[in-house]
Amino acid sequence: MEAAALSLAPAAAVGIPLAASILILASGRYPNIRESWTLIAAVATFLSVLSLAPQVLAGGQVGGPGIPFVGGLSLALRVDAAGLIFALTSSGLWILNSIYSIGYMRTLQEHDQTRFYCCFAVSIASVMGLAFSANIITMFLWYEILTVFTYPLVVHEGTPAAMRAGRKYIAYLLVSGVFFLFAAVTTYWLTGTLDFTPGGILSADAPPLLLSALFVAYLIAFAKAAWMPLHSWLPSAMVAPTPVSALLHAVAVVKAGVFGMVRTVGYVYGIDLTRALGMNLLLAAVAAATIILGSIFALRQDSLKKRLAYSTVSQLSYILLGLSLLSPAGIEGALMHIPFHAVMKITLFFCAGAVISTAGKEYISQMRGIGRTMPVTMAMFGIAAVGICGLPPVCGLVSKWFLLIGTAEAGLPLLTAVMIASAVLNAAYFFPIIHTAFFERSAADDAVREAPLAMLIPLVLTAAASVLFFFVPDLPFGRLAALAAAEITGVRY
Amino acid sequence: MKRLAFLTVIIIGILLLWAESDLPRFGDPDTPSRTYVAGEYLERSLEDTGTENVVTAILAGYRGFDTLGELTVVFTGFVAVTLLIRRGGRL
Amino acid sequence: MIESLIESLLLRYNYVMVVVLMLIGIYAIIAKSNLIKKIIGLNIFQTAILLFYISMADVVGGTAPIIEEGATDLVYVNPLPHTLMLTAIVVGVCTTAVGLALTVRIYENYGTIHEDEIPGVEA
Amino acid sequence: MIWELNYAMFVFLIILAIAAITARDLIVAVVILAGYSLIMAVIWVEMNAVDVGFTEAAVGAGITTVLFIAAVSRTTRRSKD
Amino acid sequence: MIVLPPAAAYFLAAAVSPFLPRPLRRAVLVLAAAAGLSLVLLAPEGDGWRFTLQQGIELTLLAVDPVSRTVGSIFALVGLFCVIYTIDRDDPMLHAATCGYLGAAVGLVFSGDFFSLVVFWELMAIFSLLLIWNSDISGAGDAGMRYLYIHVFGGGCLIGGIALHLASGGPLTVGPVAGGAAALLLITGIGVNAAFIPLHTWVPDAYPKASVWSAVFLCILTTKSAVYVLARTGSGLEAVAWMGGIMCVYGAFYALLQDDIRGILSYSIISQVGLMTAAVGVGTPSAIDAAIAHLANDVAIKALLFMGAGAVILATGAHRLQELGGLARRMPLTAACCAAGGLAMAGVPPFGGFVSKGLVIAAVGEAIPALEILLLVGAAGTVLYVARFLYYVFLAGEPAPGPDEAPPSMIVPMVSLAVLCLVLGTLPDMVFDLLSRAAVHHAYAPSNVAGAFGIAGGALLVFVLAGGAFTPLGRDVPDLDALTRRAGAGFLGFCTGPVGTAADRIDAAAGAAATRAARFASxxxxxxxxxxxxxxxxxxxxxxxxxxxxxxxxxxxxxxxxxxxxxxxxxxxxxxxxxxxxxxxxxxxxx
Amino acid sequence: MTLLSNLPVLPVLVPLVSAVAALVSGWYDRRAARPIVILALALDCALAVLLLSSVVGGGPISYHLGGYAPPLGIEFAVDLLNAFVLAVVLPIMLLAVVFAGPTVGREVPAEKAVSFYVLLLLLATGICGMTLTGDIFNLYVFLEITSLAAYALIAAGREQRSLVASYRYMIMGSLSAGFILLGTAHLYVATGTLNMADLASRLATLYDSTLVHTAFAFFLVGLTIKTALFPLHLWLPGAYAYAPSPVSIVISTAVAKVSAYATLRVLFSVFTTAFIVEYFPITDVLLWLAAIAIIAGSVVAIAQTDVKKMLAYSSVSQMGYIMFGIGVADPVAMAGAVFQILGHAVAKGALFASVGSVIALGGPRDVRGLAGLAARMPVTAAVFAVGAASMIGIPGTAGFVSKFLLALGAVESGRWVFAGVILASSLLTAVYFWRVIEVSYFADEADPRLPAKEAPLSMIVPAALLAAACVLFGIAPDIPLSVIEPAVLLLLGGGP
Incomplete structure (x- = not known):
């Protein structure tokens, strides 16, 4: 491994949103100033993340100074290809999401917006920290902070239902945090280090049973990946305002869980040990079951956001599945699916939010003919939905392509079958929405009443990005994914 | 409750009595407590402090700090009782 | 074996007394709900401890630790426990005083000095 | 040291201790406690702890009793146990 | 001169046309279709338009060889006629979807790598779905969903097969796929689009429910392109050949049982595609050429017949045999065109169908004699249902009152296609010159002609003699999809019902446990x-x-x-x- | 005899002398007491820091009071551990006294202000003495000073239930002192000395004696009562809950932590690791007790509706962590336990400060009453949230570090079940703290009983400082750990 170049950019990526959160809190009484802090921070964060890209694309790594922690451990940041994928995705989408939030929150005249933006900024900071964590303990720090600071966003409405959902949310995620801590402690005990190292830090000397149990602990720790049966916090969290569902519960938080599993498999266990323990099969089984069941559960949701949530549950396990294949193409596909699913799913949520806030409809059965009144919104919805189903010309196909090659490489035809079945199920829950929106007629008038521009522009942009990444997947996620996959597997694909 | 208390106390008593068989006999002159530091007090107190009463010597000299503590306890007790009982007044 | 135990206890009858008095004190604290009785029990408990110290300082044929110059054949009892107990006695009295002050205040506030009659104060 | 005397005094102590905690009249209990302390002081003096014995007689039997009586007089004499 | 991939013209039109005012839109559509055709014809032989999408995905968007040019040009040509057929319709979504669909099909034909193949394959599914949905006929929505399910499944199988192929070291370039599992998955995937039995039910399910304008596109592209892909990747498998035989007979048989005129044509698609599949399954060069030739003919014929059926439906508002009749008097041109198409499909000289069908049967008979019998049975069945179709629509009974002939925008393409059918029959070399392995010059050998007339005559005789057997049934004959539909509904019901309830119960139980614990802890x-x-x-x-x-x-x-x-x-x-x-x-x- | 050469004894003398001074000046002017107390404690803090730095720089200090060398005289033995504890505890006491200002006249009757402040100083005296002394009888004396002051302080407020709580504390505390005294007696009989270091060395040959065993049992019970280890915690909830707010802060942090320190000192410096771990594994019993304490404390805390009582039971649980570290008795877990002394002190201090300012300003004390706290008193609510996060063990707060170390220690010694207990307890903790955070931040409307506006600065600033410390030590635990780790090694390695 090359020596990591030192840079302040990773620290800036974490620090800027944190600083912004304080500024937001301070300027709570002036909404315009407050929102501009968010926007400025979003752009600055994205730029500082982006500034890291050239070095990483060139195959290098960027490190940052660490704060000494307990027992020779330190809280340190390090940027590699995998982390950069996650960070770029989240920070990039934060910009759009901020614009969207402004439109959404103002349209609905939401209360406590200062708290909302503040917690949002801290959440993003922790996502950045998580993506750039150099070791497990740093990751845990941000993982838990993410849990805590997304809670106010989940219960933002303050209704009894929201509070219930919030309790569930916090219960699941704190439990997972406990397992995370256990796993971290045990790993530290076994290895004396917690640094993420390509090829893994655990060795096969330890008792296999312990290693297997530890793996399960890691798996539970990353319940943020919403694998079944530890998924039910995610649909519940949909009581949150839509920007939260869009960026956090479709992108940042859940991807944090998935990303954690990437780190676990690739950088803590290493693929050889994972395979030797047979844990790839466990992971594959969990992922496969989640993919199928998640889609099935999505089928029965009438609430659009809940359907999207279950769709997220199912799609996240694509990434886990790709990871479990332990093959270059599989891991590459998995890593590509992180940003690709992100742009598609955030588009879907943006659209859902636009419909909720503009038309006041949150159930699919109410959305007859909505494609005529909100053509742009629903067209973008259609594009993203098509992408989630893995159909062209949207980026979902690219990652699915690699994932399928991965299943073939891994010699697990059953997983190929799962992918195919899942595609059918995805279509089964997404296309009826498109049909309802465009091909059924509403009783009401068809006058066009689009969402405000602040919401429309982000969702068009994300939809455009979903298509763009189909045509240019290398910009730069494909290349980064390939680099990371090569780093994890040791095979240049 | 009382029955349980009685029972517990009796059992503790039996156990303690059994345990105390390691204690020196009453009035045994050769216990560690006598042979170690006590002797030194008896030997040195007169020249160190000039008092004949060794207890006083220790009280005021060797373990004078305990006595300071004792005074502090009294002081504390005084203030405490004042705080608890007195209404009005200057304290 | 029992005989040897009894013999051993007879030789240490002071400690037997300590144990018995101590336990009477503890029993009083547990079994009596009267707050003053509890303090009486505490006092008995404390004096038992004092007794322990004093009796362990004693020596067969010893004299009080007041040095008589020239008398070399005297066996003095251990002075240190005596010193300690002077402190402990004062401490005990102070505790008693505070406890009694509290009792008085409780009586003023609740009109009773029986703990089981004080309403609504659960641990 | 006369150990028979010691024995006797110890038995007496126990009786007084039990009496002190069983007396229903608190003043009586306090007086018994004072007696208990005095006997204790005597035992200590007899055990060559002169200073302690006198202190106990003054503080334990004296000041403590005063404190108890003051407290009892400000509360109530009757105890139900 | 840089030649764009032809698909680009269509996609451009698809993207632009919805936003144009109507006259301009019409011009753009026709222009795009024409441009697409000329791009197909101009495209230079060999691989062009190659680029790397990403490490591991090298695209070839314009791989031209005789076969692809043949298929591409027939798609583009017939597509042009179809576009003209729909030009009067004011429906931006229809036009966009048709253009996209055409583009995807043409793109598929010229894609030289598996990735773009998959992309165009799936795009076809999406655009065709939009076409199906874009219909006022009741049941189109559900039929569209069923259509989607099976095509997404098929697409998945296709990608899965390709993935296995690639993972076992196969090249990304489109070519024969070896290996058991890979081939199996691939052929299953193709089989969905090619309407292999029992994956065929979407054809008669969806096509009759599509709008008149959509159907003309649907009937030419999806199945035929599947045959084309099969020819490129999975030819020469005897099982496939047998499947073709079964399809041929099965389709013909079911076509005879249909009342819906487009239902008849839909099963006819299955039957004709069966012929092609059989030939591809045989896999000899001559058989493949025959298959492609038949493909070209069938594209023209099916477009023509669907156009005719559409004209009939538009004119009468009816689409079942028993509601129709005697239209030859009211719509003579339409009737004539349909007759030409019907004869061509029945394989009567001098129409194109005769040539290609004869070649297919000959090529198959050479390799698998037993299969030839199946195909002949199918051919006879074809004659029967064509006769039934033409008779009950145009000849029998009295026409209902109503407007007369179809509008020119419909008549023109119909006539053109009828002419095309004739040309393809009289000048078969036009097609075979495009195919490099032109090995057939004895199509019009007397024995062939006699055989064709023999079959046609015999079948016609049966039709006349046993006329009662072919009267409209007045009801729908259930196909295999009756089972799958029930199974599908059951599955959905199971998913949304018991599975969902179970999940809810578990959730509720967890909640109740939490409540209990809280009560206990209180x-x-x-x-x-x-x-x-x-x-x-x-x-x-x-x-x-x-x-x-x-x-x-x-x-x-x-x-x-x-x-x-x-x-x-x-x-x-x-x-x-x-x-x-x-x-x-x-x-x-x-x- | 310079001032600095007497450094070890100064932390004890300064508050003692100031107490007298405060009493005298308070006699003339009631308002004079508070500045004196604050000054004295500030000076004491400075002394504690000085002491710590000189120990860090120059190694352990043995100070012979009156010039009499131990074992004849009393020794003040200052090493890293007690200097550290003192440096933790005294600043918190200072903050508590600053905090106390606005509560006098509200929670505490104004006419009792002087004795209240004097007792706080005397409490500080006792605490300093307990921490610094190297003589076991001297420990008892200072323990009694501390306890007497605490009894009175708890009952200083207007809350009448505090009288009963104080009485119970008095009874159990005196018993505890009696047990410690008895333990001392047994040790003295066995060895003839009272000096801790001396005891440790002389005990080494006596591990088989039932005398020593009995002594140990006496000490164990006495000390566990003082540290309120379950099930000997029954005095604690009332005492913490009904005491005036500043007193709650002081006894839940300073007194509790020093008691824990005393336990560590007696167990490891007097009886030594060899005895409690290797010779006779009492640690297993302690571990189980600690585990039960951790779980039961949390479960009972869940049942509480009174916030202060909830915090009190939370202390039962959290003090269990310290015992847990002692039970595991390996350097890592012990470091965790000592870190917990720090972490829990600041966090619990912050919590009691924030709840205390609500109650002291006339607000409600039940959980539901805190509805809408964040809107009315944002800083107070934030302080509570930070403290709660630390209790739960959210990383980035001090509570996490100790939990991490304790879990690591448990795992390292193969005690998986106990590692599980440590981890599970954070969930239970989350249950009852989250409830409060939920109502205080997300309730629809504020409870009308809440104070209308934020607490005065003299309450906010100490609370905020404690919360800030909580975060600081969570992010940079290396600062205290650089002291704790050698201190623990020293402690485990043998006598001071």
């Missing part, structure tokens, strides 16, 4: 005491006064959580101290 001390007492109930009952104690426990349970469990005061505190001391003493002295 008075923990009493809870523990009660729990212990309840557990020890049998023991307590035996104690003296047990019954009274049990009652007390029950009283506590009822009053929970307000009940107090004992007093926690200094008394119990000191007792606990004593007990703990006892414990330590025991630990230290006894243990």
């Amino acid at each position: 008075n923990f001390q009493a809870g523990v005491v009660i729990a212990a007492a309840v557990l020890a109930r049998p023991l307590i009952r035996r104690l003296p006064g047990g019954a009274e104690r049990i009652r007390a426990i029950d009283r506590m349970r009822r009053q929970f959580p307000e009940v107090r469990a004992g007093r926690w005061d200094s008394q119990s505190g000191v007792l606990l101290i004593a007990l703990m001391f006892l414990l330590f003493l025991v630990v230290y002295l006894v243990a």
